[in-house]
Every structure is written in structure tokens, then in C-alpha cells.
Amino acid sequence: VTNMSGMFANASAFNQPLATSGNSWNTAAVLDMSGMFYGASKFNQDISTWNTAAVTTMFAMFVNATSFNQDISSWNFDQVQDMSCMFANASAFSTTNYDLLLVALSNNVSSLQKNVHLDVNSYYGSTAETARGILTSAPDSWVINDLGTVPAALTKPTITSATPSSGTTAGGTSITITGTNFVAGASVSVGGVACTSVVVQSATSITCTTPSGTVGAQDVVVTNSDTGTVTATGAFTYQTPIVISISSVTPSSGTTAGGTSITIAGTNFVNGATVTVGDANCTSVVVVSATSITCTTPVGTVGAQDVVVTNSDTGTATSTGAFTYYNYTALGGGGGGGGPLISTPTITAVASSSGSTAGGTSITITGTNFVAGASVSVGGVACTSVVVQSATSITCTTPSGTAGAQNVVVTNSDTGTATSTGAFTYQTPPPASTPSKPAISLISLSKAAVLIKLTSPVASTTAIISYQYSLNGGAWKTVRFSAQNQATIAHLISGHTYRVQVRGVNVVGSGASSITKSVRVK
Secondary structure (H helix, E strand, O other): OOEOOOOOOOOOOOOOOOOOOOOOOOOOOOOEOOOOOOOOOOOOOOOOOOOOOOOOEOOOOOOOOOOOOOOOOOOOOOOOOEEEEEEOOOOOOOHHHHHHHHHHHHHOHHHOOOOOEEEEOOOEOHHHHHHHHHHHOOOOOOEEEOOOEOOOOOOOOEEEEEEOOEEEOOOOOEEEEEEEOOOOOOEEEEOOEEOEEEEEEEOOEEEEEOOOOOOEEEEEEEEOOOOOEEEEEEEEEEEOOOOOEEEEEEOOEEEOOOOOEEEEEEEOOOOOOEEEEOOEEOEEEEEEEOOEEEEEOOOOOOEEEEEEEEOOOOOEEEEEEEEEEEOEEEOOOOOOOOOOEEEOOEEEEEEOOEEEOOOOOEEEEEEEOOOOOOEEEEOOEEOEEEEEEEOOEEEEEOOOOOOEEEEEEEEOOOOOEEEEEEEEEEEOOOOOOOOOOOEEEEEEEOOOEEEEEEEEOOOOOOOOOEEEEEEOOOOOEEEOOOOOOEEEEOOOOOOOEEEEEEEEEOOOOEOOOOOOEEEEOO
8 A cells, every 4th residue: 555645534433453463554655644534533543653664745644633642753754745734633632742753853853854844733842842943943944833832831620520421322411520620711522522512610610511422431521721631531421312102191181271190101211301291391290110200281282282201311202192282161150260170172063964864974073172082962862983083073973863953062071061053964864765767778799698788777765786687578587787887698599589678676676677678689
């Protein structure tokens, strides 16, 4: 390999050994290492044994490699012509390792290239001041941009704890870092990624919100505004969010005034979980167990609302429309609280609005504030198969009734009632009769057969059981007509003329026969 330019660029999670015993890379022929670890924010491995004797450019090699802090003073820089931006924003590269690099370069200055540009995001100490001067002076004339000498008053913070010490990989965990010597403007990173909402509460406490991260223990780094830095190794552990679920909410409805005690059943609930109903927070939330939460509903809006449980690690479950709010009135008159609260339903429409006195008509009632367990009556008689589809819709099947317009009444399980006067009309079904006379046409087919077509099928108040035909006034025989109203009579005698009649049969009896049609069989 001669070119490793950009090899691990933006490999933000990469941090694998590249020079372990028996696994050291052969870099002897490499000419270009520019941008090799650009943006590799987690990389911090010992690569001091690499052979860099042939490398001519290390431009931007560790830009934004914010975790890298290794001693590379043993490298051979003899052929390197460009080290500009080499350690730009490599914030972890320490003064100690920078000093070692400067001293090693100055000790070998006679073999180095002239006028090399080097950028380092670090201070240099007094031990390297002379070495830096040698490099930047003629005839070598290196151009070095760094942070200068170590400030005399650099504040060195410490970290004693990070609480809580774990959270979800999605980020968003509020943590408190305890230690010493924190100063206003300090920044915090977890796993090499900046925290948000950083607040220096005092010289001994910082609060912030974790970024998204990778599963496992990650370093917590506090950097004071004067660049004094401390690292707490593996102080925060990222965990995969626990998947939670909701299987039921009991009871599933209550008044818009709130105050209904509900029990939420599900899985993987953890202490500290919160509950919302319709985007408002429940109160008195108690995580009874990993499968049960109790709480009290907030004030809400009429209709079905979502119930959401959020664990303290941000794992979330939503049960769509699991709790229904309904309006209420106070028994005792005037709405002044003379008794328990009841829901007040309304009816706006009934469809279908008419049906047989025999009952059995499926109807849909539309309105408001219907509650689970509601009952329906038509003409004072209970409907069957009542289903409260939602707070605004009920379906049911009408009972038998008396001809004429009848009232439809919905009664909620808490006795709230609505009446729609004359909303359903019972109709007396017409008396059963035999089928009407059909009309037919005939076509002579080959092979001694005749095709009969019903050009006008029979009308009947009850279902047709079968059709029959008669030839030349003889006995009636059953025949099956297709969906296209066609039937074939076979096994006739070629050259004969037949007179054909057809009639329908229902439970009442045989209907009128069709007009006789004649056909000569081929």
C-alpha cells in the first residue's frame, strides 16, 4: 500500500488496534497519510511502531480525531513536506505528547524537510520550548501553529461521579457531573460527542443532556473554558432502550373532568415511568410492577385519546385511542354537584332508518359521548348485537316491532340517556305470494338440444327455490338456470317441434307459467 489518504475518514465509531503484537501494519511503502483519521472521533490506539520513513504528506491526518492522544515521537518524519492541519481540532492531543513530538523533531532537524507547515491544537510546555524554536528558525523555517505555551493559570478540573451512570443510546438522558474546579463555559462530551444543555451549576456540579451514542461504557470529558480537561473513563454506559408495550387500559372511559383512576397493563414498565392521556400528564403515577401502572387521568377532550407510557430510559409505548373522554352532568339538577357525574350522550342520525317489523335490520347510530357497555332500544324493546364502535358510533340489530315510527334510545352504562324521537320506522312486509310469470326465449342448438333464456326473471316476495319447465304440456321438471339466466334442455329429437313453458317455485308454491314458446329442434 502506498496511499492511505482518507482511509478512516469520518469512521466515527472506529477504535480498533492497528499495531498490536503480531498484528503491526506494514506501512513502509506508504507515501500519503493525508486525512487518514479525519473525523475518526473515537480512535485512540497506539500506532507508535509504524514505519513512516517514506511518507511525504500528513496533511489533516488527525483533524477532528477528538479522542486521539498517543506518542508518535518515534515516527520517521524525514520525507514529510506537509503537516498542515495535522492535529486541527484534535482536542485530546496532550501537551505531554506534543512536547515529545517537538523534541524528537528538533533532535533530527538536519534530516527534515525545510519550510514544513505544522498545525497542532495543543499547548507546548517549557521542556519543548527550545525544540520548537530550533524548528521555526532558519535554515529550517518551519511554520508551526499551536495554542502557545501552557497558561500559567490553567484550571485542572476533576470528576468524582456522573449520575445517572447509564442511559439509552438514543441520548436525552439528563446527567449530573460532580467534581471540582468546574468553571463557567465548560463543555462536556460523552463518548467523544458533545452533550447539550450544559449548565455549570457550581464549581463542583455540571448538568447536561447526553447525545446519542454507542452501546457500552463511554468516557465523560469536562473541558473548562481555559482548556483545563479531565476524563472519567467509562463513566457513562449506553444501553439499548427497553421495548415496552401496552395491552389494556381499565376502565377505558371517563369524564372530561379527569380524576378517573386507571390501570395500564403491559410489559417492561420501569420505575420513574410517566403516563399521558391525550398529550396531558396523568397524576399519581405508580409503577406497581413491570406489567402494571396505575394513575389518575387529567382533564381531557371528548373522544378517544391515546395513552402513552414513557420509561425513564425513553422507551415508549402508545395505545391508540385507548381511553375515551365523555361529557358529564351532575345528578341533582343545575350541574351543581348534587350527586355522581354521568355522561350525556346525543344522537344525530340513525342509518338505516327503516326496516321490517320482523326485526333483524342492522343499524348504525351516530352521535356523541357513547360509553362502553351502552345499550340501545327501538320502540322500547332492546336491540341485539350492540357494539360501541367509538364515542361517536354504535351498531346493533333491531328487535321485532310495531309498524310505524319508533323512538331510538341509547343508555350509557352510567345511566346517561339520549332519545331520538321516531328515528326508526317499522314497515309491514308484503304478504308472501307465488312467483310472477317469467318471460322466455328459445334457441335451437345442435345435438338435439334447446337453450332457454329468461328474458324477464320472475319477481317473488320470498326466495326462489327452483325453476321448472314443461314440454308440449307434459309434466313439470326442475331445471337449473345459470347466473346468466340460461338453461339447456338436452336429449330431444331432431326435427321435432316442442312447445316450452317455464315457471318459478318458492315456499308458497309454483308461480304462473310463461307464455308458451315453440322451437323446432335441429
